[in-house]
Amino acid sequence: MKPVKTILVSMFLAVGGLAPVAAQEAQQTSMPKPKLDVPYVPTRPPVVEAMLKLANLKKGDVLYDLGCGDGRIVVKAAKDYGVTGVGFDIDPERISEANANAKEAGVSNRVKFVNADLFETDLNKATVITMYLLPSVNMKLRPKILALKPGTRIVSHAFDMGDWQPDKTEVVDGATIYYWTVPAKKSTKTE
Template sequence: MKAITVLYGMLMLAFMVPITMQAQQMIDKDVPYVPTKQEVVEAMLTLANVGPNDMLYDLGCGDGRIVVTAAKKFGAKAVGIDIDPERIQEARENAQKAAVENKVAFLQQDLFKADFSKASVVSLYLLPSVNIKLRPKLLQLKPGTRVVSHAFDMGDWKPDKQMLVGNSTIYLWTVPDVK
């Protein structure tokens, strides 16, 4: 009977460890992964006037589609930041398929701790609470840096422009010169 109890305990532990690890990963993610439609990606990059002289940072990059499109179609250099290792791997594979891996990088990092100070454009598809929490860091970027967001605004920081693409709203802000 004791051997059965020990075996049962070992089996429970074997099943619970992966569940606990998955739960911890879910806790660490502030935003669920929802891919942006390609037409919205292209509209975001167009609204932000992304071009070959830009350094775009996509915060919460998911599968990397904004980063890849910025490099392939708009000629920009781009960096994607995501906390999920599976998304980072998928993004790297997508960059390789698109033959832009020499113009892009993907970093597995917490976007609140990441350095994106070299950005001329920042793209977001995050929840409103995350945008608000991120706003002070965005406002410290170089004046003139463009911030483009899919679906969610920045509270009382009013956008310079917004547009509707299908059922999606896109917002654009320009970091002001506070001098």
């Protein structure tokens, strides 16, 4: 039989040894929260459906959702319209939720979610862009969006893009949805 002192020291070391490991694991899993330009507010299902319908999705489209949150727009587009999609969000927690939602819906093979800053993201492969951002963010993204391939379709929930007049506007379930088509580039040729 071990002496009581040896048992107590062993218990103390075991408990003391666990505390630093637990603290280290907690530090590794609790990354600092990213600075968000937009708070996470999920788009209601009837609005998601209306946005996708307004975008006139077709086979072959590539949908990018800027500030994708839990991925509901990208997942529904892939599931109901058969398109491929990429969701971008700066919050890793949202990306994790989006991947779980894609897996649950059985569309993980057609969608991807990227933890990225929208202002540093290449949007050139998109044929459709959806977003639910704030007016200041829309305006900051506007030059980048207008530089996209002519014909790229843009759908925004709730917020417009200043003096760039939408091609269509709809109100669904109390929410305004804006639709634009990126115009043809103006010729800079001089003769």
